Amino acid sequence: MEKVERAAIKVAQTLESEILSGALSDGSNLPTERQLLDRFCTSRTVIREAIALLDSRGYLITKPRHRPIVRRPGFDSAFSVVRNAASQLLTDAQGLRNLFETRIFMEKALVRHLALHARRDDIVQLKAALEANKQCIDNSEAFYQTDIAFHRVLYRAMNNPIYVSIHETYILWLKQRWQQMPDCQQRNQRNYDEHTLIYQAILERDAEQAEKIMGQHLENSWQDVKMTFELIRQETKISEAATGEASLLID
Amino acid sequence: MEKVERAAIKVAQTLESEILSGALSDGSNLPTERQLLDRFCTSRTVIREAIALLDSRGYLITKPRHRPIVRRPGFDSAFSVVRNAASQLLTDAQGLRNLFETRIFMEKALVRHLALHARRDDIVQLKAALEANKQCIDNSEAFYQTDIAFHRVLYRAMNNPIYVSIHETYILWLKQRWQQMPDCQQRNQRNYDEHTLIYQAILERDAEQAEKIMGQHLENSWQDVKMTFELIRQETKISEAATGEASLLID
DNA sequence: AAAGAAATTTGGTCCTACCAAAATTGGGCC
DNA sequence: GGCCCAATTTTGGTAGGACCAAATTTCTTT
Numbered sequence: 001m002e003k004v005e006r007a008a009i010k011v012a013q014t015l016e017s018e019i020l021s022g023a024l025s026d027g028s029n030l031p032t033e034r035q036l037l038d039r040f041c042t043s044r045t046v047i048r049e050a051i052a053l054l055d056s057r058g059y060l061i062t063k064p065r066h067r068p069i070v071r072r073p074g075f076d077s078a079f080s081v082v083r084n085a086a087s088q089l090l091t092d093a094q095g096l097r098n099l100f101e102t103r104i105f106m107e108k109a110l111v112r113h114l115a116l117h118a119r120r121d122d123i124v125q126l127k128a129a130l131e132a133n134k135q136c137i138d139n140s141e142a143f144y145q146t147d148i149a150f151h152r153v154l155y156r157a158m159n160n161p162i163y164v165s166i167h168e169t170y171i172l173w174l175k176q177r178w179q180q181m182p183d184c185q186q187r188n189q190r191n192y193d194e195h196t197l198i199y200q201a202i203l204e205r206d207a208e209q210a211e212k213i214m215g216q217h218l219e220n221s222w223q224d225v226k227m228t229f230e231l232i233r234q235e236t237k238i239s240e241a242a243t244g245e246a247s248l249l250i251d
Numbered sequence: 252m253e254k255v256e257r258a259a260i261k262v263a264q265t266l267e268s269e270i271l272s273g274a275l276s277d278g279s280n281l282p283t284e285r286q287l288l289d290r291f292c293t294s295r296t297v298i299r300e301a302i303a304l305l306d307s308r309g310y311l312i313t314k315p316r317h318r319p320i321v322r323r324p325g326f327d328s329a330f331s332v333v334r335n336a337a338s339q340l341l342t343d344a345q346g347l348r349n350l351f352e353t354r355i356f357m358e359k360a361l362v363r364h365l366a367l368h369a370r371r372d373d374i375v376q377l378k379a380a381l382e383a384n385k386q387c388i389d390n391s392e393a394f395y396q397t398d399i400a401f402h403r404v405l406y407r408a409m410n411n412p413i414y415v416s417i418h419e420t421y422i423l424w425l426k427q428r429w430q431q432m433p434d435c436q437q438r439n440q441r442n443y444d445e446h447t448l449i450y451q452a453i454l455e456r457d458a459e460q461a462e463k464i465m466g467q468h469l470e471n472s473w474q475d476v477k478m479t480f481e482l483i484r485q486e487t488k489i490s491e492a493a494t495g496e497a498s499l500l501i502d
Numbered sequence: 503a504a505a506g507a508a509a510t511t512t513g514g515t516c517c518t519a520c521c522a523a524a525a526t527t528g529g530g531c532c
Numbered sequence: 533g534g535c536c537c538a539a540t541t542t543t544g545g546t547a548g549g550a551c552c553a554a555a556t557t558t559c560t561t562t
Contacts, residue, residue, distance in 0.1 A: 006315055006514075006515095007514080007515070032543060032544085034542090042516085043515060044516085045296075045515060046516085048300075048545090049303065052303050052304075052307075053303075053307075056304075064257055064523095065522085065544055066524075067543085098411045098412065098413050101409075101411055101413075105360065105364070106360075112360075158352075158356075160353065162349050162350060163353065166353075258545080283512060285512075293546080293547080294547045295548080296548090297545090297546065299513090316554055317555080318513085318555095
């Protein structure tokens with residue numbers, strides 16, 4: 001179509017189609033830059049630019065001094081791109097709340113759906129996840145993992161990989177927040193209890209109840225997240241005050 | 252933290268923080284590469300790499316032979332990144348269905364929410380969108396726009412910009428499909444009727460009914476989308492057959 | 503003051519070179 | 533033969549210079 005197309009884009013498109021067609025198989029290494037340079041009869045600049053492009057679109061995963069690894073993109077890679085793009089929005093309290101709100105909305109809808117349409121197997125998995133969750137109440141790290149696993153069952157039950165990717169993205173976004181939360185066995189217990197109530201509501205096919213409990217559950221979680229947020233604000237305030245003093249001294 | 256960090260990343264981070272702080276104001280041009288080169292005491296290679304990075308993360312919009320334009324990212328830019336990343340998945344029938352399924356799920360949940368919590372203003376906007384929709388039944392292009400506008404009201408009613416971005420992304424993904432649909436006034440009429448039923452259900456605060464109609468509405472839409480998909484498949488089949496004949500002739 | 507021509511700047515591409523980190527090779531040892 | 537460690541080669545990251553065509557700016561002309 002367009003004759004004036006940047007060279008890197010053409011190379012990237014060629015490689016992209018080879019990745020999609022399987023000529024470059026998933027998980028294998030990309031040829032070295034000098035090999036590609038040779039093959040495409042172009043400069044290393046262009047090759048490296050093309051690699052950067054493919055990386056940004058999720059066709060490759062690159063580590064600083066290593067050969068790029070080919071990755072046939074799925075929905076997860078699509079979402080891995082948003083992760084970076086939105087990362088900055090998570091430092092803003094309102095942005096994070098907006099995001100968390102969509103999660104609440106999503107999971108409320110999920111449990112409603114499950115309460116109405118859960119199959120036997122879904123129930124079994126939920127039960128198992130709940131049990132694993134119970135075993136870890138006294139271990140915050142392990143509890144966090146099983147907590148995630150419990151929620152993941154909800155997404156998985158949709159039988160559509162996109163939901164799983166969405167869940168993983170939420171987790172990734174919230175991970176840094178969780179790492180700043182203090183250990184609190186009481187919180188674990190509360191979360192477990194709420195999980196149990198959700199499970200029971202689904203078991204009893206009570207969509208209203210399931211949705212309601214999930215709403216409460218996640219609003220409670222939000223309070224935890226918000227708390228870490230305010231902790232940080234206090235810290236920065238303190239450090240600002242400190243630098244303020246320093247500047248006074250300088251004056 | 253890490254002493255072994257790629258130079259381009261450091262430059263990108265510096266520029267990123269300047270964009271976020273407003274030192275580089277939204278809409279303004281980035282300094283020329285040579286100016287940046289001078290400022291950061293590094294090679295043009297690194298500068299260009301940093302620019303590519305910022306571009307891929309939505310902090311800049313670049314046109315081939317022009318200065319990059321600074322863009323303070325919002326949720327929409329975050330989603331604009333997914334648009335590219337997922338575009339290839341839309342050529343796969345299963346991928347598109349998975350995507351459409353999430354839209355159905357989302358909008359069913361939206362109308363349920365609206366039926367339960369719509370405020371007077373939301374109703375007014377829905378009514379207006381519906382009326383505009385009605386006026387365009389005989390004009391597919393205009394109908395398409397008002398159709399989108401009607402659904403957009405649902406997302407907007409959540410008072411959270413993320414929902415709007417999600418909607419825009421769905422629209423963008425499906426746009427190319429719609430462009431391949433044949434004009435069909437009958438289809439417009441059907442869609443309008445369904446919109447009306449949804450509106451009425453919300454008006455009557457009948458969440459179940461609203462959700463049900465929305466489900467039917469979007470499943471019908473899916474049939475339209477799917478149809479365009481099969482049209483393409485037939486065409487490629489035909490062209491393949493043609494090339495097959497050609498090769499026979501060559502033999 | 504507006505329009506057009508000339509000069510300058512800038513982005514895209516190419517090349518060469520260097521260094522440190524990986525990958526590969528080659529021994530030497532068990 | 534198989535395994536581990538050192539020497540060697542290859543490779544990715546960065547620097548810096550060069551060239552061209554497209555953009556931009558400056559200057560001239562009307």
